[in-house]
Amino acid sequence: MARLVIDDSELMLRVRSGDHAAFGVLVDRHKQRVLNVVYRYLGPGADAEDIAQEVFIRVYGARRSYVASAKFTTWLYTICRNTCLKEQARRKTRRALEGIPMGGTDHSAEVAADAQTLSPLEAVLLDEHAIVAKRAIDSLPEAQRMALILRKYEGSTYEEIAEAMHCSVRAVKSLLYRARVTLRRELAEYLELGEPSE
Amino acid sequence: MNCRRALKALPEILDDGGSDALRAAVEEHLHGCPACRREREALSRSWELLDAVRAPAAGPQFTAAVMTRVRASDTRGALPRRATAGPGIRSWWLAPAGAMALVALLVVSALVTWTHRPPGRPPTPAVVAALPSEPGRMPTDEDIIRDLDVYEQLDVLDNLWLLADLEVLEDSEVEL
Numbered sequence: 497m498a499r500l501v502i503d504d505s506e507l508m509l510r511v512r513s514g515d516h517a518a519f520g521v522l523v524d525r526h527k528q529r530v531l532n533v534v535y536r537y538l539g540p541g542a543d544a545e546d547i548a549q550e551v552f553i554r555v556y557g558a559r560r561s562y563v564a565s566a567k568f569t570t571w572l573y574t575i576c577r578n579t580c581l582k583e584q585a586r587r588k589t590r591r592a593l594e595g596i597p598m599g600g601t602d603h604s605a606e607v608a609a610d611a612q613t614l615s616p617l618e619a620v621l622l623d624e625h626a627i628v629a630k631r632a633i634d635s636l637p638e639a640q641r642m643a644l645i646l647r648k649y650e651g652s653t654y655e656e657i658a659e660a661m662h663c664s665v666r667a668v669k670s671l672l673y674r675a676r677v678t679l680r681r682e683l684a685e686y687l688e689l690g691e692p693s694e
Numbered sequence: 695m696n697c698r699r700a701l702k703a704l705p706e707i708l709d710d711g712g713s714d715a716l717r718a719a720v721e722e723h724l725h726g727c728p729a730c731r732r733e734r735e736a737l738s739r740s741w742e743l744l745d746a747v748r749a750p751a752a753g754p755q756f757t758a759a760v761m762t763r764v765r766a767s768d769t770r771g772a773l774p775r776r777a778t779a780g781p782g783i784r785s786w787w788l789a790p791a792g793a794m795a796l797v798a799l800l801v802v803s804a805l806v807t808w809t810h811r812p813p814g815r816p817p818t819p820a821v822v823a824a825l826p827s828e829p830g831r832m833p834t835d836e837d838i839i840r841d842l843d844v845y846e847q848l849d850v851l852d853n854l855w856l857l858a859d860l861e862v863l864e865d866s867e868v869e870l
């Protein structure tokens with residue numbers, strides 16, 4: 497017998513009207529997606545799962561603002577980005593208070609601090625390629641980083657990214673253009689690519 | 695097409711293919727230009743290296759932990775909700791004082807809503823937001839919208855020069 501799959505929008509509307517079980521289905525369905533974005537955006541650290549959970553708590557808190565015309569995952573990414581931004585600000589404040597130096601585009605201190613909090617599982621996952629690639633992603637300005645993550649890993653369309661990031665499709669294309677050029681420059685030495693031609 | 699324009703167009707072509715005309719012009723240029731071919735290779739390889747960044751799997755208790763926090767927030771009465779026969783009701787009996795306070799809150803909420811709302815419309819968010827709430831409550835819609843506004847304004851500054859860049863890109867496409 498074919499199983500009936502209820503789509504995300506319908507589930508979210510049920511959550512709006514007080515259905516806890518519907519929310520559990522949504523969390524189960526999207527937890528890995530949210531954890532992927534949080535982890536790639538913020539980098540390794542023991543609290544990626546906590547922050548991913550926080551995203552869902554915020555989704556629940558904002559349930560009354562959900563309208564069925566919005567694609568659920570797009571709305572989810574908006575809240576996910578907002579939560580990541582807050583966490584990033586919190587981390588910066590904490591490091592400033594602890595006296596860990598952190599320069600404009602130099603993320604080595606952040607990467608080093610993150611590396612100290614690696615769980616054994618994360619250490620296994622983070623092979624050399626991953627560390628270099630993650631550092632390159634971290635070197636991107638915030639908006640470029642989020643646009644790249646949604647495009648590269650989540651397979652989002654330009655329109656979906658624009659909606660999630662509250663900007664135009666033109667801006668998204670520009671963000672992705674800059675991200676590609678920056679990554680190529682950042683990774684040139686590691687990949688022995690030579691200097692950019694321009 | 696010259697090297698400068700070909701190099702400008704490469705990221706866009708790698709991302710979504712670009713327009714037919716742009717792609718054809720770039721391909722033609724690449725055919726006779728080893729330097730730009732190397733550049734395409736460099737852009738492709740750096741993008742592919744990102745595949746190495748993998749996230750850990752969500753823990754087995756992920757959903758249960760979220761649902762526990764959601765139920766706790768409902769029981770605390772962060773936002774008044776319509777009374778449903780859910781798990782929250784059972785826990786009220788465990789905390790009679792809290793239950794009394796919540797019932798009082800709901801009665802006040804119902805009265806305020808009843809006397810102010812137009813017929814046939816649900817309680818407005820303004821009415822809900824005016825009710826007292828505990829410290830550590832759930833973020834409201836307004837919190838989230840306000841936060842996004844702040845970050846967006848920062849982003850606008852960050853993206854101004856990017857938009858200018860894109861215009862150069864689009865101009866080169868027109869001049870093909």
Ligand SMILES: [Zn+2]
Pocket residue numbers: 696697698700723727729730731
């Ligand atoms: Zn060339």
